[in-house]
């Protein structure tokens with residue numbers, strides 16, 4: 001028996017009647033882009049996050065890009081972020097002609113280390129873009145203090161953290177805007193690409209609704225140079241069918257994480273830690289070991305899917321060479337890139353598949 005990274009088939013069984021009836025409704029009305037399902041989902045996600053507005057867009061990457069545009073990031077600005085993240089956190093900055101200014105991660109959480117903010121030497125810092133990596137929030141209190149003092153807007157890359165919270169406050173609700181992804185593998189995933197921006201700021205929400213639709217409030221009258229980045233009704237239909245299960249699915253992931261921790265307590269690996277006040281939603285369960293590549297090969301052999309998020313930090317990517325960063329600039333991010341390994345974690349894993357993972361990992365370390 002193989003252990004996959006997730007089981008969308010099992011998940012679909014739970015929601016398929018709901019999806020089918022919503023699809024029929026869309027096919028009867030032919031309202032394919034935005035429309036009532038998207039508006040309903042925007043309302044649900046905003047409420048879930050404890051903010052006023054949700055703006056459905058075409059992907060998580062676009063959600064980040066549009067949020068940066070909406071807070072005014074433009075040519076020549078500086079945006080502070082982490083080098084240990086998915087590509088599009090950083091490409092969203094460079095696409096606007098702005099410069100990513102990396103600071104190293106806290107090895108405990110793999111999130112941007114707020115202690116390093118004191119050393120930032122940059123002018124024109126327009127925004128700070130923390131990433132809630134693996135499903136756990138960055139230290140938003142410290143980041144918020146620094147952003148206030150330096151008059152920088154906060155945009156949260158909450159693509160991996162829908163439903164996560166810190167000291168009672170939801171991911172996405174801390175900054176001027178928060179960006180979510182509905183990529184199919186995410187904790188709330190569509191049947192294709194999709195994303196959402198949440199914000200409590202009415203003006204920003206209005207600007208975002210305009211920017212996602214070619215910058216036109218009124219069709220063919222363009223106030224700004226926007227994008228074509230709208231969520232479609234079929235995605236919203238799938239997401240609305242899944243949304244009522246999200247909190248329970250996230251709880252289930254937390255249970256599985258606890259079980260992994262118990263099973264691996266005596267092994268020479270670093271287990272994921274939750275920072276004080278955080279409710280981690282385990283988009284990924286990421287362990288660390290210096291024998292990462294050997295362990296991964298062993299688990300591949302055993303039919304256990306694993307993945308490395310991420311093997312190359314962004315400051316060392318070929319496409320970002322022009323930024324002038326070098327190996328050694330961010331030692332914690334580079335170390336993490338060499339050591340992290342994500343084990344299968346999904347609500348439908350079940351005892352049998354869970355035990356296969358546990359046994360295969362234990363076997364590698366000699367039982």
Ligand SMILES: *Cc1c(COP(=O)(O)O)cnc(C)c1O
Pocket residue numbers: 059060061062085086088089131157159160180181182183193194195
């Ligand atoms: C998935 C992800 C994105 C991009 O989302 P898409 O919907 O795939 O465009 C951005 N940042 C992080 C951290 C992600 O995990």
